Amino acid sequence: MGALVVKELGPLLRRRDFLVRSGLVVGASALAGTGGWVAGKELAEDGETARAEASLGAGGMQGEFALDRGVVQLTSFLLAPHPRQVREAIEQHRRELDANPKGYLFARELELEQAVLEAASSYLGARAEDIALTDSTTMGLGLVYGTLALGPGDEILTTEHDHYATHETLRLRSERTGATVRRVALYRDIASVSVDEIVESLRGSITPRTRAVAVTWVHSSTGLKLPVRAIRDALPDHVLLCVDGVHGLGVEDVEVGELGCDVFVSGCHKWLFGPRGTGIVWASGRAWEEVAAVIPTFDGRGYGAWIQGREPDDLPPAAALTPGGFHSFEHRWALADAFRWHADLGRERVAEHTHGLATALKDGLADIPGVTVITPRAERLSAGIVCCDLGGDPHESVGRLEAEHEVIASVTPYATEYVRFGPSIANTGEDVERALAAVRAIAG
Ligand SMILES: Cc1ncc(COP(=O)(O)O)c(C=O)c1O
Incomplete structure (x- = not known):
C-alpha cells in the first residue's frame, strides 16, 4: 500500500484492517483463525521462532522488502533496506x-x-x-x-x-x-x-x-x-x-x-x-x-x-x-x-518478533559445539543483535558463511571481534534456521 494512500486514508483505516488487507497478518491469522496475532501468540508454544512468527505472521515483513531472496540478510543493524512504504514515499518525493x-x-x-x-x-x-x-x-x-x-x-x-x-x-x-x-x-x-x-x-x-x-x-x-x-x-x-x-x-x-x-x-x-x-x-x-x-x-x-x-x-x-x-x-x-x-505494525509486535528470532538464534547457536554465544540470553539485557565466537578468525567465518552458505553476517568493528547477526522484522524463522545450519557446517 502506497505511502500517499495510507496518508489519505490514515484516519479511516483501523490498524487491524490495514494489516489484514496488506497481508501482514496472514501467517498469524492462518495459525489462529479469526483471533489474529494475540491468539496466535498464545498457540505458539513450540519455541521462540513460533513466538516470532505469531507476532508478525510466518513471513514477518519479508514481503515488504526488496532484498535478494537468494541470500539470508542478517545485517539490518548496519544499514537498513527500505520497506515498500518508505521506497514509495522516497520515489514520490x-x-x-x-x-x-x-x-x-x-x-x-x-x-x-x-x-x-x-x-x-x-x-x-x-x-x-x-x-x-x-x-x-x-x-x-x-x-x-x-x-x-x-x-x-x-x-x-x-x-x-x-x-x-x-x-x-x-x-x-x-x-x-x-x-x-x-x-x-x-x-x-x-x-x-x-x-x-x-x-x-x-x-x-x-x-x-x-x-x-x-x-x-x-x-x-x-x-x-x-x-x-x-x-x-x-x-x-x-x-x-x-x-x-x-x-x-x-x-x-x-x-x-x-x-x-x-x-x-x-x-x-x-x-x-x-x-x-x-x-x-x-x-x-x-x-x-x-x-x-x-x-x-x-x-x-x-x-x-x-x-x-x-x-x-x-x-x-x-x-x-x-x-x-x-x-x-x-x-x-x-x-x-x-x-x-x-x-502501524505496533511496537509490541515488532519487539516480539525481533526478540523471538534473536532468542531462537542464541539458543540454536548455544547448542553447536565450539560456539560461544556472547550476547546475554535474558531479554532485559539483550535486543536484536546476536554476537558469538565461532572459535576461529571471525572474518574468515563471516566470509565462509557468505561464500559457502549465502548467509550475510558481519564482524563487530571493535578491538575484540565477534561474529554478529541481527535478525529483524525483515527476517523469518526460516532465515534463522538457515543461519544455524550454516554455522553448524562451518563450525564442524
Ligand atoms: C552503537 C553505534 N552507534 C553509532 C553507530 C553509527 O551509526 P550512524 O551510521 O547512524 O552514524 C553505529 C554503527 O554503525 C553503532 O553500532
Whole structure:
C-alpha cells in the first residue's frame, strides 16, 4: 500500500484492517483463525521462532522488502533496506523534486518536515518540538557531545563498550575544553553480567565533577542492552544521562520518556528501517538547556531573524540544533513513513518478533559445539543483535558463511571481534534456521 494512500486514508483505516488487507497478518491469522496475532501468540508454544512468527505472521515483513531472496540478510543493524512504504514515499518525493525542485520545495517543505516531526513524536511518545532531525547517529552524537557546556574541571563518564562515534566525539570535545573523559567497564565477565553490576559500575564511578554519562543502549560490540531506567534512577539528578539508542529504536517496545535518559540520539536507518541518511536527537526540557547549536538551522524562525538583522528569540532548542543547509529531502521527508509504518505494525509486535528470532538464534547457536554465544540470553539485557565466537578468525567465518552458505553476517568493528547477526522484522524463522545450519557446517 502506497505511502500517499495510507496518508489519505490514515484516519479511516483501523490498524487491524490495514494489516489484514496488506497481508501482514496472514501467517498469524492462518495459525489462529479469526483471533489474529494475540491468539496466535498464545498457540505458539513450540519455541521462540513460533513466538516470532505469531507476532508478525510466518513471513514477518519479508514481503515488504526488496532484498535478494537468494541470500539470508542478517545485517539490518548496519544499514537498513527500505520497506515498500518508505521506497514509495522516497520515489514520490524524488519525482516531484526532479519535476520542479523549487516549486515542490517551497510548496511542501514546511508541511513535510512537520509531518516527519509529528510521526516521530507519535512513535516516540515525545513532543514534536523536542525532536531535532539529523543525518545519522554519528551526526547527532557530534552535535550533542560537541556542544555540551563543559569546562576544564568537568568530566564525562563513558564506558569501554561504546562505539567509535561516542568515544571519538568525546575525545575531540575534551581536546577543545580540557574536560576529562573517563571510561569504565560495566561488567567483569559478560557471561555473568547483571542489571545490578551495570548500575553499580556507573554509580560507583560518579564523582562531584561528573557532568554527563555517555552510554549506548544496545552495544554493537556484544549485543548487551543496558537497563537505562535503572541507571537513571541510580544517578544524581544533576548528571545528564545521554544515550546512543540506535540499536534499540525500532526494536524495543518503549517510549523515549519511559526509557529514562535525558538525551536520546539515534540514526533511523538501522532497525527502524527509515531512509538511509536520517536520524534524530531527543532531549528532555532540562537537557536542552545544556546543548547548543553549531550548524545554522534553516528553520524560518532562525533564518527570518537573520534577515531582520536580529538574533532569533523564539527558536526552540531542537529546531536550533537541526542542521540547516539543503538535504536529500526525498529521504528526510520519507522518514515520516518509516515511523508510521512501525506505528502501524505496533511496537509490541515488532519487539516480539525481533526478540523471538534473536532468542531462537542464541539458543540454536548455544547448542553447536565450539560456539560461544556472547550476547546475554535474558531479554532485559539483550535486543536484536546476536554476537558469538565461532572459535576461529571471525572474518574468515563471516566470509565462509557468505561464500559457502549465502548467509550475510558481519564482524563487530571493535578491538575484540565477534561474529554478529541481527535478525529483524525483515527476517523469518526460516532465515534463522538457515543461519544455524550454516554455522553448524562451518563450525564442524
Ligand atoms: C552503537 C553505534 N552507534 C553509532 C553507530 C553509527 O551509526 P550512524 O551510521 O547512524 O552514524 C553505529 C554503527 O554503525 C553503532 O553500532
